Amino acid sequence: MRRIRRLAGLALLLGSGSALAAPAKKTSGASDRKEVSITVYNQSFGLVREVRDLNLGSGDVALEFKDVASQIQPETVAIKSLSNPNGLSVLEQNYRYDLLTPAKLLEKYVGKKVRLYRFNEKTGKDESFDAKILSVANGEPVYEINGEVTYGFPGRIAFPGVPDNLMAKPTLVWMLSSKQAQQKVEATYLTRGLNWKSDYVFVINADDSAGDLTGWVTLTNQSGASYKNAKLKLVAGDVQRVSNVAYDRAPRSYAAKSAGQSTGFREEGFFEYHLYTLQQPTDVLENEQKQVTLLEAPNAKVQKKLIYFGQQYWYRGRYGEVQKNQKVGVYLDIENTAKNGLGMPLPKGIVRVYKADKSGAKQFIGEDNIDHTPRDEKVRIKMGEAFDVVGDRKQMEWRTFGSCTSESTWEIELRNHKKQAAQVEVYEPIGGDWTILEESHPHQKKDAFTFTFDVKVPANGKTKIKYRVRVRWC
Incomplete structure (x- = not known):
């Protein structure tokens, strides 16, 4: 009730032309900043925290807080005094964005x-x-x-002058009650226009067994403000945010060989996300795109895989030749482990892969998106399709037993036109309750709805896989 009376009295004082003294006007800009930090999320927004040393005087004061982001979300603003938390009260907050044009x-x-x-x-x-x-x-x-x-x-x-209610830049205006002149003030707010993404460059060796992996953070600042000498933090993870129709664990360090140690970022678990902190301040300027090294993992082991995929619905009906000269997919698997020179949570991004030709010139050989990948999990990169390895798939027999059970016989022929043998994994998704009755090569059950065959196809040769399977659907 006391604060309501103060605010009502302040409003009467400002609007009545009374002889009583109006609140003192103070202005603060970027030159008053003593500390600034930004936490950027890969969902096109960020959290800004800045500390300013202000001479507010004692009593009621109207503070114009300039040099904030033009993409600020004013409803998220919070201000407090660090030097005297009980010595500063916020009576009113306004966001003035009627800009001078x-x-x-x-x-x-x-x-x-x-x-x-x-x-x-x-x-x-x-x-x-x-x-x-x-x-x-x-x-x-x-x-x-x-x-x-x-x-x-x-x-x-x-024009003879600038109207009082026009601002050169978006400005926060607070009506404050200050109990002491000198105040160290902290302001925090969310802003749109800050975003980051990760990109990876992977250069593999001649026999495709290992490569040098470098991760880059690309930071984009379109928030409408610059942040000089800022402490930078990045949050990786899918943070829940409420749509607004009005607008478009303990810190962990790594050993010298580990991916995180040779770069400026320190990673830590944070709630159900991961936080990456740049170890030195940096300038994040308005309308700037900045790149910072996230990780370096030299000689990371990789396994190249050739995979030939089937389809689950093929086991539900009668077919003839369902695949002819079907290309075989090419994939690279990387174990995200400390033993493999990695072992840190990898933010989602694009991995671009290069390899040197016989002259030593690096050539681009493919790219793929990866999702957020925890440590000790596998990263799989789809490289494209093999040129010289193809396959055919035929349904040789089809029988039904009642309305729920069927048997089918399948023949898969893999042909390799390379001068070296090729190892191919045949990946067979299947539904229902299934049983392999006969097979030319041993299968491996991956899960309840997948089995595979891992076969070698000789150089300039072919390999045939034949199996009979019974499936019960109900």
């Missing part, structure tokens, strides 16, 4: 006088006229000059 200036000066200038080609000098702006429609002002109404003036306009 030519169109706004014209609108604010409707009904007011301005000065017009026009170059006189005969005299070689500017001529000036006093004019009154009568209206502005579609950016075109209508003037009254010497009692006449006109428009389409070919010269320039000079």
